[in-house]
Amino acid sequence: MAVLQSRPEGARRAIGLETIGMTKAFGPLVALDDVSIRVRPGSFHALLGENGAGKSTLVKCVMGFYQPTSGSALVNDREVSIPNPKAAHALGIGMVYQHFTLVPSLTAAENLVISRADTPAVIDWAKERKALEAFLETTPFKVPLDMPVSGLSAGEKQKLEILKQLYLDQSFLILDEPTSVLTPDEADEVLGLLRGMTEAGELTILMITHKFREVTAYADEVTVLRRGRMVGSGKVSDLSIDDMSRMMIGDTAIRESAARKAHSGEPLKLEIAGLFADDDEELPALEAVNLKVRCGEILGIAGVSGNGQSELIQVLSGQRLPSDGRIFIDGKPYEPERKLMDSFKVFGFSEEPLRNAAVPRMSVAENMAFRTFDKVPISPFRGWLSPSPMLKKARDLIAAYRVKTPSTEEPIENLSGGNVQRAILAREISGEVEVLIVANPCFGLDFASVAEIRAQIMDQRNRGAAVLLVSEDLDEILELADTVAVMSEGRITYTSPMDRTDRATIGHAMAGHH
Amino acid sequence: MNDEAGLATVLLAMFAGAIRVSTPFLFVSLGETLTEKSGRINLGLEGTLVFGAMSGYAISYHTGSPWFGVLVAGLGGTVFGAIHGYLCKLPRVNDIAIGIALMLFGTGIAFFFGKAYIQPQAPRLPSISFGFWAENPSVRQALEINPLFLIGLFLAIFLWWGLKNTRWGLVVRTTGDSAPAALALGIDVDRVRLLSTMAGGFFAGVGGSFLSLYYPGSWTEGLSSGQGLMAVALVIFARWNPLYCFAAALLFGAAGALGPALQSIGISRGYHFFNAAPYIMTLLIMIASVSPKRSLKGAPGELSITK
Ligand SMILES: Nc1ncnc2c1ncn2[C@@H]1O[C@H](COP(=O)(O)OP(=O)(O)OP(=O)(O)O)[C@@H](O)[C@H]1O
Ligand SMILES: [Mg+2]
Numbered sequence A: 001m002a003v004l005q006s007r008p009e010g011a012r013r014a015i016g017l018e019t020i021g022m023t024k025a026f027g028p029l030v031a032l033d034d035v036s037i038r039v040r041p042g043s044f045h046a047l048l049g050e051n052g053a054g055k056s057t058l059v060k061c062v063m064g065f066y067q068p069t070s071g072s073a074l075v076n077d078r079e080v081s082i083p084n085p086k087a088a089h090a091l092g093i094g095m096v097y098q099h100f101t102l103v104p105s106l107t108a109a110e111n112l113v114i115s116r117a118d119t120p121a122v123i124d125w126a127k128e129r130k131a132l133e134a135f136l137e138t139t140p141f142k143v144p145l146d147m148p149v150s151g152l153s154a155g156e157k158q159k160l161e162i163l164k165q166l167y168l169d170q171s172f173l174i175l176d177e178p179t180s181v182l183t184p185d186e187a188d189e190v191l192g193l194l195r196g197m198t199e200a201g202e203l204t205i206l207m208i209t210h211k212f213r214e215v216t217a218y219a220d221e222v223t224v225l226r227r228g229r230m231v232g233s234g235k236v237s238d239l240s241i242d243d244m245s246r247m248m249i250g251d252t253a254i255r256e257s258a259a260r261k262a263h264s265g266e267p268l269k270l271e272i273a274g275l276f277a278d279d280d281e282e283l284p285a286l287e288a289v290n291l292k293v294r295c296g297e298i299l300g301i302a303g304v305s306g307n308g309q310s311e312l313i314q315v316l317s318g319q320r321l322p323s324d325g326r327i328f329i330d331g332k333p334y335e336p337e338r339k340l341m342d343s344f345k346v347f348g349f350s351e352e353p354l355r356n357a358a359v360p361r362m363s364v365a366e367n368m369a370f371r372t373f374d375k376v377p378i379s380p381f382r383g384w385l386s387p388s389p390m391l392k393k394a395r396d397l398i399a400a401y402r403v404k405t406p407s408t409e410e411p412i413e414n415l416s417g418g419n420v421q422r423a424i425l426a427r428e429i430s431g432e433v434e435v436l437i438v439a440n441p442c443f444g445l446d447f448a449s450v451a452e453i454r455a456q457i458m459d460q461r462n463r464g465a466a467v468l469l470v471s472e473d474l475d476e477i478l479e480l481a482d483t484v485a486v487m488s489e490g491r492i493t494y495t496s497p498m499d500r501t502d503r504a505t506i507g508h509a510m511a512g513h514h
Numbered sequence B: 001m002n003d004e005a006g007l008a009t010v011l012l013a014m015f016a017g018a019i020r021v022s023t024p025f026l027f028v029s030l031g032e033t034l035t036e037k038s039g040r041i042n043l044g045l046e047g048t049l050v051f052g053a054m055s056g057y058a059i060s061y062h063t064g065s066p067w068f069g070v071l072v073a074g075l076g077g078t079v080f081g082a083i084h085g086y087l088c089k090l091p092r093v094n095d096i097a098i099g100i101a102l103m104l105f106g107t108g109i110a111f112f113f114g115k116a117y118i119q120p121q122a123p124r125l126p127s128i129s130f131g132f133w134a135e136n137p138s139v140r141q142a143l144e145i146n147p148l149f150l151i152g153l154f155l156a157i158f159l160w161w162g163l164k165n166t167r168w169g170l171v172v173r174t175t176g177d178s179a180p181a182a183l184a185l186g187i188d189v190d191r192v193r194l195l196s197t198m199a200g201g202f203f204a205g206v207g208g209s210f211l212s213l214y215y216p217g218s219w220t221e222g223l224s225s226g227q228g229l230m231a232v233a234l235v236i237f238a239r240w241n242p243l244y245c246f247a248a249a250l251l252f253g254a255a256g257a258l259g260p261a262l263q264s265i266g267i268s269r270g271y272h273f274f275n276a277a278p279y280i281m282t283l284l285i286m287i288a289s290v291s292p293k294r295s296l297k298g299a300p301g302e303l304s305i306t307k
Helices: A055-062 A085-090 A108-115 A125-137 A154-167 A184-199 A212-218 A241-249 A309-316 A338-344 A364-368 A387-400 A417-429 A447-462 A474-480 A503-510 B003-037 B045-063 B066-088 B095-117 B137-142 B147-165 B167-177 B179-184 B189-213 B227-237 B242-264 B271-275 B277-289
Strands: A017-026 A029-039 A044-048 A070-075 A078-080 A093-096 A172-176 A204-208 A221-226 A229-235 A268-278 A284-294 A298-302 A324-329 A346-349 A435-439 A466-470 A483-488 A491-497
Touching (some): A017 A055, A029 A055, A029 A221, A044 A212, A044 A241, A055 A070, A055 A172, A085 A093, A108 A125, A108 A154, A184 A204, A221 A241, A241 A447, A268 A309, A284 A298, A284 A309, A284 A466, A284 A491, A298 A447, A309 A435, A309 A466, A338 A346, A346 A417, A387 A417, A435 A447, A447 A466, A447 A474, A466 A474, A474 A503, A491 A503, B003 B045, B003 B137, B003 B167, B003 B242, B045 B066, B045 B227, B066 B095, B167 B179, B179 B189, B227 B242, B227 B277, B242 B277, B271 B277
Parallel strands (some): A029 A229, A172 A204, A298 A466, A298 A483, A346 A435
Antiparallel strands (some): A017 A070, A268 A284, A268 A324, A483 A491
């Protein structure tokens, strides 16, 4: 009926959404079990839950990315069928996925234009550019339009994802951990803008997050999932952080961070001398980086993302060739080769483990055996693999590190984001570690896992390992590091023992004043 | 014979040769560029090329219309593309393996039906004379340009423009670069790939008909000798850019024409060496243009070789 569909100009449009008895099984694993949630029009709704609770699965069912095993969705109290994401877009529902869905080789402008439902058959770029620039004027974000997206920083990509949804003029926006790659300031900028739009009644937001700070600052209502079930919901103003975390993890105790053991006069373990390296565009990314880490010390490298940290980690893990410089361990030259990693007991893990530390389509057990598959007992004879010790080892690690997976045989890419991280962590720090190189180890983890992983890193330190921790999260550095170094434009611009510096000084150095 | 005239003859012969030899490379590599831009590799184009040569020749022989032969060769290629596109969307099927199977299938079926057409003479494609103004007969001859070359040139420009400036161009590039992103946009990935492979097959079929209907201009079983495979390699060399495909095909053609051109002025020492020139040149340029430090620029992210 045409009368019902026409809506008055301006008095748009935020829509409400409800799921009823949503259930989704992946084979034997029930990822979602009879979940009913209700998001009021014009509200800012937070969806909480530990890693693997089923948050992403729920919203993907709503988007038509997955077909629920049973259950239905209501939009403005009317039942709708959403067979695919296109149908969701037509209803005004848009989503920013946990993993980027921008097309890397297309420019920002191309990404925006192609995302529209009515892209013209022949694109008049002059006209489109004008429209895009006019649209960008209305938002506080600046994103370069003509660069291929692969060249943008993580923060810019995330802003572009959100811009894309605003550009599409959706009236219901689902955000899956939108701020995990943003700095706190960027997060405030983005969420503040979205909050304003919900208050104006233009938009309804359903946001998945692990950060309580964002929930209390921006959300009106909250729903909590645990192990695939809805375990609670309510107004944010009626709930304390404690209530919410209890809903998320039940009565499981959170691991307390181990106390920092005092060391003194420990020998020098890892030394990086005059390291230079180029980035993918063959421009200098690292310039004369010198670092020293002693046994039983955590060296925290702080810095705004994109200042050479990922190149440093890539050089140290053997993914990138340095153009100059040396690495020493125990005073002996070190190259990141399997044999030397093995003899010097160097381990590490970094952000985006699916890209950097795992083979997505191999099973969990195989991925967990990457360090040990060529050694006794998995390989009793040279070149001969014996599956049962491998499976046993994987089962032990899965139990010890509480990796949530349907079986040891599941391709690791099917695990939830946080559980991939745990699986890799289990592989890397379950043995004897002398040098540990970690980058942003807690990206996208729920608070219990964060506590757990930080405690594990501290344990390794207390046991005498030399730890190099690169993190964009200053709080993480302040909590863990013994010594802090700041990286800016590919150089180490500031170094200080932790007890002789403070947040403001480090922040100042990060901003490039030194 | 003085040196200057000799050089002019060689250059003219190379120019004419470049245009002649490059045409099939151009069509196959443009087709493969389109297919690979959508995220699949079709190694079967060698088979499509040979089948196009056979079917184009046969149809031209029976109907007397070479242009009808070209069309049918293209449609035959479309069918091969459709088989490839359909099989590859089945689970656990690898596009490279299917491509090799189709290459053998296409060549085999062309040889099977082609036996009857090795002897008879079919009408050939006409050429367009751009040399009417010239007095020198060898200049005139060099400017006899085959129309398929011109069509290929326009096709290259059109594809280059279309990949940037049309909706289908962006859709194809999206599908080829990131299937999850395409899914999130509501694009039917398998369908885009099917259609791109079919279109790629059409071009390759047309390229095949050139071999039998223009140059060398008759149907024999040794007609292609791996040109379809070389053209697929050319795509990587051209960094998935249709205009570079055109340039690469020309360069390749010119290098290939070097041996015969030298022979035409009586230099036959090292004839076989000059015949290998295109391959040696490709190898050298490949070595010079890659770097271990970065991945291939422009490679579609979904290709099974880059993934
Ligand atoms: N495509 C899939 N195939 C099989 N299992 C899957 C698939 N997608 C998700 N799962 C499983 O479903 C469960 C819920 O996953 P989901 O991604 O919804 O978690 P999440 O709450 O978003 O966690 P995180 O905070 O880590 O992102 C996990 O145990 C995961 O292993
Ligand atoms: Mg998730």
